[in-house]
Amino acid sequence: MIRCTPGIVRMPCGKRLWLSEIRSAVARMICARLTGWSEQGDKMLTTEGILESVTTMGITHVVWIPDSVTGQWESSLERLPLRLIRVCREGEAWPLAAGLYAGNATPLVIMQSTGLFESGDALRNVVYDLKVPIYAWIGVRNWLNPNSVDSARRFALPVISAWQLNCCWLQEDADLPAMLKHYQECQSGGLAGAALIAEGAG
Amino acid sequence: MTNSHPAASDPAAAMSCEDALAVFAAFRTDRQIVISNMTTARIWPSFSRHPLDFHYLSSTMGGAIPLGLGIALARPDFEVVVLSGDGSLLMNLGCLATIRAAGVTNLTILLLDNGLYEVTGGQTTPGRLARLDYSSVARAFGFPETARFDDCSAWRTYLQSPETEIGPHFLTLVVRPVSADTPRCTKSQVDSELRRLRALIAETGSSDQPPRVSVP
Numbered sequence: 010m011i012r013c014t015p016g017i018v019r020m021p022c023g024k025r026l027w028l029s030e031i032r033s034a035v036a037r038m039i040c041a042r043l044t045g046w047s048e049q050g051d052k053m054l055t056t057e058g059i060l061e062s063v064t065t066m067g068i069t070h071v072v073w074i075p076d077s078v079t080g081q082w083e084s085s086l087e088r089l090p091l092r093l094i095r096v097c098r099e100g101e102a103w104p105l106a107a108g109l110y111a112g113n114a115t116p117l118v119i120m121q122s123t124g125l126f127e128s129g130d131a132l133r134n135v136v137y138d139l140k141v142p143i144y145a146w147i148g149v150r151n152w153l154n155p156n157s158v159d160s161a162r163r164f165a166l167p168v169i170s171a172w173q174l175n176c177c178w179l180q181e182d183a184d185l186p187a188m189l190k191h192y193q194e195c196q197s198g199g200l201a202g203a204a205l206i207a208e209g210a211g
Numbered sequence: 212m213t214n215s216h217p218a219a220s221d222p223a224a225a226m227s228c229e230d231a232l233a234v235f236a237a238f239r240t241d242r243q244i245v246i247s248n249m250t251t252a253r254i255w256p257s258f259s260r261h262p263l264d265f266h267y268l269s270s271t272m273g274g275a276i277p278l279g280l281g282i283a284l285a286r287p288d289f290e291v292v293v294l295s296g297d298g299s300l301l302m303n304l305g306c307l308a309t310i311r312a313a314g315v316t317n318l319t320i321l322l323l324d325n326g327l328y329e330v331t332g333g334q335t336t337p338g339r340l341a342r343l344d345y346s347s348v349a350r351a352f353g354f355p356e357t358a359r360f361d362d363c364s365a366w367r368t369y370l371q372s373p374e375t376e377i378g379p380h381f382l383t384l385v386v387r388p389v390s391a392d393t394p395r396c397t398k399s400q401v402d403s404e405l406r407r408l409r410a411l412i413a414e415t416g417s418s419d420q421p422p423r424v425s426v427p
Contacts, residue, residue, distance in 0.1 A: 092313075094313055095309065095312055096277070096306075098303070098305055100271070101303060101309055103274075104274035104281070105280055105281040105309070108282040108285070110409070112409075112412055113285060113286075114281075116281070130271050131274055134274060139401055140405075
């Protein structure tokens with residue numbers, strides 16, 4: 010390929026691509042290789058699928074700060090036989106979930122990637138000092154927008170990688186069985202884990 | 212108990228941290244899970260070796276109260292007492308709203324307020340400069356039972372009297388910095404300690420009863 014103007018690359022076929030597009034494509038390829046995830050057009054995650062999964066997981070408490078995707082589940086989650094615990098910042102969520110675990114409950118943490126950035130020290134302590142096998146759903150903002158210049162998108166995978174979280178991807182209902190299998194593997198291995206929810210703008 | 216603004220408190224007249232915790236230790240019950248943290252984790256073990264003690268070290272600063280809330284939510288048949296410092300609370304002040312929203316009644320926060328970041332050498336907290344009265348802050352968050360003590364006799368008298376309000380409770384103990392010769396805390400294997408506590412909680416009583424909740 011030939012580089013023409015700054016930020017634009019001309020491919021051998023003649024097509025011109027932004028460097029950011031190439032970086033995104035490479036990131037998705039690496040991600041797919043690591044997690045088995047693939048992009049599938051506009052297929053989506055439904056509230057019904059989510060609720061069924063939460064029930065199958067035996068979750069007793071959802072500890073969350075919603076975003077514009079996960080927030081759509083609020084009223085449905087409230088109808089399930091579990092407690093929805095609203096925290097004020099994500100740094101509260103991890104130790105609160107650890108306390109629930111200590112009390113023999115089964116918590117699920119839900120937050121956006123921005124909240125993951127904010128709560129890194131709490132995650133570090135709970136996952137690596139307390140060694141609590143917390144499971145979380147992390148909404149990765151703008152993951153489905155390859156041209157997004159959102160820095161939250163840019164840093165999501167590097168930060169998740171830095172925390173060495175055992176991850177799988179969630180984009181559509183067809184991914185839920187793999188997520189449930191991942192959850193069971195984490196629980197049986199006593200390991201923390203996360204499902205990364207591929208989101209659009211949030 | 213005092214209703215005066217903390218600005219009126221004379222640090223020299225405040226309780227020693229050791230005395231304040233010794234008073235509490237004398238009233239601690241077998242259904243209380245006590246979570247110590249930071250400075251209190253250095254002192255509490257000299258007054259208590261109860262199996263339901265959890266010394267949260269190493270911790271995430273500001274994490275002890277959320278951890279206590281989690282246990283309180285999971286096990287409403289226990290009372291959870293969190294020994295927190297003022298600097299830690301400031302790190303996570305929103306947790307007071309989380310507690311009220313969660314509706315637990317079985318959680319007590321004993322806030323040891325010395326106006327300092329003690330574990331890092333005694334630097335001043337912004338709360339001290341802002342002359343915060345933490346019990347008033349907790350009251351504004353809707354805690355039904357709040358009080359503030361700067362002497363041991365009033366603190367002891369309070370513990371001797373029956374509770375008048377349902378929890379959660381927020382009690383500020385105005386204390387002096389710990390003395391320099393207080394032994395440094397030996398960090399425990401906090402993961403195995405948590406697992407031990409978890410197992411003990413599991414085998415003690417039933418968690419089947421519905422959570423006792425109050426309307427915030």
